[in-house]
Amino acid sequence: MSAYSELLAFTRQTNALAQIAGRLGWDQETMMPRGAGDQRAEEFAAIESVLHARRTDPRVGEWLAKAEASSEVEAANLRDIRRSFERASKIPSRLAEEIAKVTSKAQGIWAEARAANDFAAFAPTLSEVLDLKREEGAALAKDGNIYDALLDDYEPGATSAELAAMFDALRPGLVDLRAAILEQPKPKGVSGEFDEAAQMVLTQKIATTFGYDLSRGRIDKAVHPFSSGSGQDVRITTRTSKTDPFNCLYSTIHEVGHACYEQNIDDAYLLSPIGGGVSMGVHESQSRIYENQLGRSRAFTGWLYGQMRDAFGDFGIASGEELYRAINKIENGYIRTESDEVQYNLHVLLRFDLERALVSGDLQVRDLEGAWNDRFASDFGFAVDKPANGVLQDVHWSVGLFGYFPTYSLGNVYAGCLHQALRADIPDLDDDLAQGNLSRATGWLAERVQRHGGLYAPRDLVTRATGQAPSEAPLLAYLDAKFRDLYEL
Template sequence: MAAYEDLMAFERETQALAQVAGRLGWDQETMMPRDAGPQRGEEMAAMEGVLHARRTDPRVADWLEAAEPVGEVEAAQLHHIKRSYTRASKVPAKLAAQIARVTSEAQGTWAAAREVDDFATFAPVLREVVALKREEGAALSAGGDVYDAMLDDYEPGATAAELAAMFDALRPGLVALRSAVLDAPAPPELQGEFDEGAQMKLSRQIAKVFGYDMAMGRVDKAVHPFSSGSGLDVRITTRTSQSDPFNCIFSTIHEVGHAAYEQGIDRRYLLTPLGGGVSMGVHESQSRIYENQIGRSRAFTGWLYGQMRDAFGDFGIADEDTFYACVNRVQNGYIRTEADEVQYNLHVLLRFDLERALIARDLEVEDLEGAWNERFEADFGVAVDRASNGVLQDVHWSVGLFGYFPTYSLGNVYAGCLNEAMRAAVPDLDSALAEGNTAPATDWLRENVQRHGGLYAPRDLIGQANGATPSEAPLLRYLDKKFRGIYGI
């Protein structure tokens, strides 16, 4: 066991340093002084240089060769370390540091361009990011599919062709349901102004209701909500809009789903490869099931209605049933993170297709805004009015997260599978949710998904929890039943 123990001690230090690098990213989005971007880019590049050197240290190969797993956990640890070592060894250290530097600076450029709705000021640095990521993808793919190599960072074992087939199976049902819903009379829309301080107070309360441990976390504001960290330090952000408290509330619940996953992992795996979520698809399954199947359910929104009235007084919605319909109102909109459940995946599919074209060189950065606007109008029947509602709305491409977007829809598929299994296992769940008690749901998810961390492969994990091979069918059944019920169609 000596080789294994030496390897794991080295790995824990690497994981700890990676957490420090992550904290730099959290600070950049929440508290960093506005003009500190260039220096932060150098800091991030330096950290990436250290991490890359550790991940490609020749001793890792020696330890891997000598180590012999004695059980399931040890075998899984070695699998993840070998995978990381193999991938990192394919990427030159200079390229890894350059990507870290450029993406750190690009994030600030994106935020500034988004604020003034000017894609042209962001395009040059995005062009540099895309070129660097293409180079990295080529190194990782070693002659194979470059986009698949990028996707493997976020959903190990998945391929673009497999996901495209799944999404092609999703699309007709989503389009048909959207058409039927939009032809029906719409529920009332939330009106008025809602104090942003009160929104944050309510969001922190709801985070605790969903089991987020504030002794090991915090809630802050950012341009784009996100979750950061693992183990004993998992932080989330949300955002507020005076006219739309749902944005804040459900962004918070979404990010709590991510954070609860990290906080729920078996403590024995802390600062090891098993100590984080196994994939972004599984991560998204947690955030989406928290936000939608639990947070937007009739039972939970009945409780939330009372909390909203306590926080904001009479806000013009007459009763719990009307509030439930209001929360789940389907309407065309520009912003993915604010999209209703029926249309959300159509936003993701647009991004999936565009970024695949970018990486394949079928689309260049200078043509991206036009391609986005054309595709959006074709898919949603609405012309994009400004860049912050279009190509500049998401942070992902600025920080080089190519291959990330499809995991959002894959997470929805996984959430659909988990929801069916959870409802079967906890038949009286709605009675608890109606009292603001999410524990029966979150405990089931912790036991069947979260505590395992990276122990099992993504699809194996969901398959074990669901009792069947993951497919899009449960998600389509859930959406169809829910929204045909709300709209009386």
């Protein structure tokens, strides 16, 4: 057996164990008994110890020194194994275990603090998580930028300076468009209550309409919707609200975008280094284009109107056009995951700036709630009413995902580029969407993006798919055209 074959077999086993760890995380958020938190933390620490030992096994370095690639796929696998080995080798086993243990417990503490609207109850735990992630970043960065070292876990090759420049170019157009829209009369919204069981039935139909394969997945409920797994076991969660069916429906479409990316990766890459999404920015591009450019389009919402009438009867909306306006309504709100397309990135940029300040030490955890509230009032023009609608609304920091938030806006930028190219290739796409037929759109994305998994670097993948380097311009053009038309600006 060649060095490459031995290395790949070893790595596939490591990735299989990582999938099991992921399943523990899914269970913790959906099925785990509330009192099992401490034991689950020990379980996470134990499996992380095994994973870290395998990722830093000296044999990996020996195999890498001997292995030779005979194809593009093998070269990509070696690239990713080498990157993982070098990064993992810089992190002490003790630190990897401690991060796994602390963040597992932190999720439950965050959830309880969020329910109680008590940031002070979560702050000591967040400080502990932040200290561990700083230590990890310092080990990875050596004399470099700690935040960039953490960011690299989610968007390989990206830098905070590069993203800040892109976001600075994005912000003025969003602020101006938001201000113009909020001066206009608001569209009518839905009214009444929506049976939550009926929401789950409809959301399952919509998931399969977008191509989600339920024979290799499932849909459950969680406080914070997410997608988990890859290959032949890709699960999603959603949430329901009696008065807001869109929360359930569009959370589902968003997570289906993530899940379809994983399900559509070439089967030959299963459990290999390139057998998952290449980056969180590219991953988010799939969830956002499914949710927004396709799912919130005038054509698709016309079809969705009929589906909602069948599921709920009269729900206070008279036509597909009225539903389109209701779904794309721009109004003040606190919650990032419920935000409209125009304001969503402003939520993300707030978090990007705050977490960079936390990691650098320019902002202390004890001052985070006040800093959040001040920035929110500045960006959105009104005050945060409670921590659950402010600093405690997202799970990410409790599980140590520092460097993750900017990939949400980067994903929107990538989605804007992909949508522009998709529409150029399929100019009559709206005819399909009006019939609830997503096959050409999702097929295009599967072929251009999803099937490649981690074969190409993130920016290279988007460039290959669209024929041009990623830029914020297509996203701004799309938002400007859509909402100036919708609000008759």
